[in-house]
Amino acid sequence: MGVFQMIIALHIVAGIVCLITGLLAIMMRKKRGPHTIYGEIYHGSYVVIFLTSIVTAIWHWEQSAYLFFIALFSYGLALYGYLARKRRWTEWLGKHINGMLGSYIGVITAVLVVNQTKMPVLNQWPSLLVWLLPTIIGSPLIALVQKKCGKRKVSEKLV
Numbered sequence: 001m002g003v004f005q006m007i008i009a010l011h012i013v014a015g016i017v018c019l020i021t022g023l024l025a026i027m028m029r030k031k032r033g034p035h036t037i038y039g040e041i042y043h044g045s046y047v048v049i050f051l052t053s054i055v056t057a058i059w060h061w062e063q064s065a066y067l068f069f070i071a072l073f074s075y076g077l078a079l080y081g082y083l084a085r086k087r088r089w090t091e092w093l094g095k096h097i098n099g100m101l102g103s104y105i106g107v108i109t110a111v112l113v114v115n116q117t118k119m120p121v122l123n124q125w126p127s128l129l130v131w132l133l134p135t136i137i138g139s140p141l142i143a144l145v146q147k148k149c150g151k152r153k154v155s156e157k158l159v
Contacts, residue, residue: 004056004059007052007055007056007059008052008056010048010052011048011049011052011053011056014045014046014048014049014052015045015049015107015110015111017041017042017045018042018045018046018049018107019107019108019111021038021039021041021042021045022038022042022100022104022107023104024038025038025039025042025100026101026104039082039100042078042100043078043082046074046075046078046103046107047075049071049074049075049107050071050074050075050078053067053068053070053071053075054068054071054072057071070106070110073106074103074106074107074110075103077098077099077100077102077103077106078099078100078103078106079099080095080098080099081095081096081097081098081099081100081101081102081103082096082099082100084096084099093149094146094149097142097145097146097149098142098146101138101141101142101145102138102142104138105134105135105138105139108134108138109131109134109135112130112133112134113127113130113131116130
């Protein structure tokens with residue numbers, strides 16, 4: 001296995017970890033404990049995804065330059081959500097939700113786009129729809145979570 005293939009393999013493994021731990025963090029009760037553990041693993045795996053995306057985009061710039069910018073934007077959302085909590089920014093909870101869920105939409109989009117031709121239903125859909133569908137579905141869900149969390153008092157015990 002060559003270096004490029006090893007980077008791709010690492011990227012795929014990190015993507016799988018990111019998908020699983022992101023979902024687990026979303027499903028867990030929002031307090032210190034499992035939510036924060038899964039969130040830290042999610043963020044760490046996103047760092048690996050980001051770095052491997054940048055390397056592979058530069059390696060094959062002619063075909064993959066757009067991946068460089070997608071990686072910057074997607075990880076930017078994850079970092080924004082991560083730092084909002086870590087640094088206790090003003091109104092950190094809303095920023096945390098937007099950043100983390102927005103970055104999760106990015107991971108889902110990447111998986112669907114890369115695997116569209118291999119997925120029985122998705123391979124019949126226009127690729128632009130596959131690119132946009134996670135955002136079309138995910139953005140209103142983020143708004144609902146924001147509305148729900150915005151009405152309750154933010155506790156120090158929250159992650």
